[in-house]
Amino acid sequence: MNPAPLQDWLAHRTPAARRFPYDRVVDAYQHYGKPFVPHEWTTLLRRTRERLPSVEGAPEQLTAFLDVALDKTDDRFDYRTYLGLRLLPIADPDRDVDASQRLLAHRDRLHVLLLADLSAFELRALDRPGAPMGRLRPPGPLVAKRLRHAMRAASPALHRLSLPLREVTDPIAVARRLVTMTCIDRTEAERLMLRTTLLPVSSVHDERLFLRTLQAFEVTLGLLAVDLTAAVTAASEDQLSTAGVRLTSAARLLHETAPLWSMLATMQPQAFHLFRTHTDGASAIQSRAYKLVESLCRTPDPKRLRSTAYLSVPDVRARIRAGQLSLDDALRAISADRDILTECPTLADGIRAFTAAVFQWRRTHYRLAVRMLGTETPGTGATPGTPYLLGTRDTTVIGDPTTPRLMAIAR
Numbered sequence: 001m002n003p004a005p006l007q008d009w010l011a012h013r014t015p016a017a018r019r020f021p022y023d024r025v026v027d028a029y030q031h032y033g034k035p036f037v038p039h040e041w042t043t044l045l046r047r048t049r050e051r052l053p054s055v056e057g058a059p060e061q062l063t064a065f066l067d068v069a070l071d072k073t074d075d076r077f078d079y080r081t082y083l084g085l086r087l088l089p090i091a092d093p094d095r096d097v098d099a100s101q102r103l104l105a106h107r108d109r110l111h112v113l114l115l116a117d118l119s120a121f122e123l124r125a126l127d128r129p130g131a132p133m134g135r136l137r138p139p140g141p142l143v144a145k146r147l148r149h150a151m152r153a154a155s156p157a158l159h160r161l162s163l164p165l166r167e168v169t170d171p172i173a174v175a176r177r178l179v180t181m182t183c184i185d186r187t188e189a190e191r192l193m194l195r196t197t198l199l200p201v202s203s204v205h206d207e208r209l210f211l212r213t214l215q216a217f218e219v220t221l222g223l224l225a226v227d228l229t230a231a232v233t234a235a236s237e238d239q240l241s242t243a244g245v246r247l248t249s250a251a252r253l254l255h256e257t258a259p260l261w262s263m264l265a266t267m268q269p270q271a272f273h274l275f276r277t278h279t280d281g282a283s284a285i286q287s288r289a290y291k292l293v294e295s296l297c298r299t300p301d302p303k304r305l306r307s308t309a310y311l312s313v314p315d316v317r318a319r320i321r322a323g324q325l326s327l328d329d330a331l332r333a334i335s336a337d338r339d340i341l342t343e344c345p346t347l348a349d350g351i352r353a354f355t356a357a358v359f360q361w362r363r364t365h366y367r368l369a370v371r372m373l374g375t376e377t378p379g380t381g382a383t384p385g386t387p388y389l390l391g392t393r394d395t396t397v398i399g400d401p402t403t404p405r406l407m408a409i410a411r
Helices: 004-011 022-032 039-054 060-069 079-083 100-127 140-160 171-185 188-196 207-236 240-256 258-264 269-278 288-297 314-321 327-335 345-373 404-410
Strands: none
Touching (some): 004 022, 004 039, 039 060, 079 207, 100 240, 140 171, 140 258, 207 240, 207 258, 207 288, 240 258, 240 327, 240 345
């Protein structure tokens, strides 16, 4: 592939950020796989980074893109750069505490866009059987199964967005309709976001499924962290019904991710083992959003806080050490001399629903990990893998964001 467009952009005295040839760069990364991008390309991208102070216009997006594109070259590849999380507008409790309906609509749209983009790729592979669409392309029946789960995963969000798909038995036909529908009103900024957040480490077909599914989980976990922050605030202010409503909302959202697990389970094990050899350094243990969710439910004990799980998310660890209040902390403070769950059935229902959703999420994750890795294979990024998932509450990768106390009072 010819890097001439990037060379031409760099040749300008004051290159404009809006004219950066994102599409050509992304094409190269998707063609070669991030570790195998020719030195000529990465050299030009490093020159681009050096030129950032002289770039015309707001270069924040370009800065974030280069951070993702050059992670392997800089030897700082991790889960966040692998998924391009800086380029995804994920909800964050530090800035998005209120306006829950607006944030839910924002999450729903991003969720649908990710699933529609994945569906478009799978449909192109079906429609162009002779075209080079990646190694180990899955057979047609497996793609149809994958698309059926993708449509199930998109359905609740589409309903809330008033864009429900009519019931059609053919999952391929439904997927085509979704792709067409999202392309009609997709903005240029959204198109660019979808392009720049897909820099795989290989040319294996199923890696796109892996990336998009993990990104969809991160989008939901970000909103869960916002919901839990709101629940903690409400509980600390003795607004128990409000806390219960936010927990119920969080539980519903987590339940809605179940089809994502089914969709991910269509990934071919041989394909997974082929591309994961290039993901060393990136592990879901580094998920900031999940650690926020976990720590907002219950403050981790010192041993957990010293584990790899939290050392890999230093800003979350710093929040906890600075005294971040958890839901368990807030409920303990007001329940010493009150039966708050009898007093507020809405809170009791919220705790039960969220606890059940979390444990179902964990069980499903473990079953899928065993299917892909077995029970002895190390996890992605040289983490301990499925044996680690079987550990105690304070040593699991997925963690247990509910305490025995919260579970007991919710029974």
